[in-house]
Amino acid sequence: MVDDVVRTLGFLCMGSRFRRIGERLQADTQQIIEEYGIAIQAAQYPFLAALDRAGPLTIGELAQAVGITQPGVTRTVSQLLELGLVDMQAAPDDQRRRLISLSRKGQELVDYSKQSVWPRISAAVADLCGDLNGPILAQLAAIEDGLAEAALARRAANEETT
Amino acid sequence: MVDDVVRTLGFLCMGSRFRRIGERLQADTQQIIEEYGIAIQAAQYPFLAALDRAGPLTIGELAQAVGITQPGVTRTVSQLLELGLVDMQAAPDDQRRRLISLSRKGQELVDYSKQSVWPRISAAVADLCGDLNGPILAQLAAIEDGLAEAALARRAANEETT
DNA sequence: AACAGTTATATAACGTGTTATGCAATTTTC
DNA sequence: GAAAATTGCATAACACGTTATATAACTGTT
Incomplete structure (x- = not known):
């Protein structure tokens, strides 16, 4: 051994x-x-939790919140978009920024998960x-x-x- | 923030x-x-250290020694082979087992690294x-x-x- | 001795992080 | 106000771990 x-x-x-x-x-x-029975990856949860706690965040803010680099965030966010758990829209005042928010479905998942x-x-x-x-x-x-x-x-x- | x-x-x-x-x-x-100025990945060092400590090891033993799964070991070993830091040969008594050992170059690297x-x-x-x-x-x-x-x-x- | 089962390694596909780099939108500078 | 610099995100390529599965070699049973 x-x-x-x-x-x-x-x-x-x-x-x-x-x-x-x-x-x-x-x-x-x-x-x-x-x-x-939840169809989600463990690594995606911190993103949902961050959005739940801090409201809509940009990609950059999410990177700070979950403590990984921006490309990592971009990828996970696109997965969450695919799953319909978040919404994304350009910030009105700055077209470069993307505001990510929990979708209705995402919020429901968070609420369920919390308990x-x-x-x-x-x-x-x-x-x-x-x-x-x-x-x-x-x-x-x-x-x-x-x-x-x-x-x-x-x-x-x-x-x-x- | x-x-x-x-x-x-x-x-x-x-x-x-x-x-x-x-x-x-x-x-x-x-x-x-x-x-x-050493051309090696941080994750490869535990392999060299294991071989230095325990002598020639099979893939499976290396997996135990460095605490990762066998496919991970197989890959890293093939990188170390590529770098000429280890040698591989089938075990004489069991052709399935591959004995991995430090090459001369590998041993030199370990000796240098140790100090x-x-x-x-x-x-x-x-x-x-x-x-x-x-x-x-x-x-x-x-x-x-x-x-x-x-x-x-x-x-x-x-x-x-x- | 042949068949079935087991074991050791290899290979493939994926998860989740990283750097490096490109591009568009904004801001700064002259 | 145009050129240059900066900022924010996207994309590509890679690192290093995983699980699932294939294949070859060995072992045991009959």
Whole structure:
């Protein structure tokens, strides 16, 4: 039995490690979603949630809200358009901007999800993570803030410069 | 300024969140690798490290070692073959198995990396994560173990069954 | 020894993120 | 007010993981 090298290497493979945990979580979440008979991808939910919380948003604002890059948003939004869950129209004052809003169908899905799937998912993930000793959410936030503040390449340069 | 919905939603979007942190870490790691003039992808390093630690491994053993699925391993191995960093040969006793080993060039790269890039990356990631309050590595391990033990869909069923 | 079942790898198609780049709409500059 | 710069979105190509399925090699049963 070969042991888990990524785990053994500790900080060296954190990228791969976070990524694979994320992928497993998304896959598992997808399974729960399907139990409810909802035809949607796990990755699309944050978009609907963002629109529900913040009202109509442009592509760029959505990118900020869900924390991915603009091309990723453009693609997912076009999928949601295809599914009829959102509407898109050019902003009246600036023809470049596209305002994305929940369609009636999208709003219904969100309302239903809020009281069924979402609590279920949250509870399952909390069961997985929350019962741990530490405040994992706070740590993730700290890591995200840290990354935003100074890229890795600019870290541990302390040893060299100071 | 729109706020970060994924963060606001807490446990609901953990999958997306882990994934995006992983992607950023990998991208940043890639940058460090390139500073050293090494022509390799961040995701390929765990493979080389595994082969260095555990000697020649089959595709299946590599999959266990780096914690991804077999098709992913097959692809990355074929890239490493292309780069001349590993060698592949059928196992003498079982023609189905492919034994992957570090080539001379691959071993040289590993030896060089061990004393240059890898410590640098570890230090940078430790600087990012390690100075936090909690033992993040232990938490990740706990999450991974938890996922392996019971899929999300089987969690929080406590409320329903007990 | 042949057939059926199992195992190891390969291949194909897809999901979800990324950069890089193009184009149209707006804003700035002279 | 026209040229240049900037901004916002779209598109293309890629990275790296997944599942589903095919194929070849081995094992076990009769």
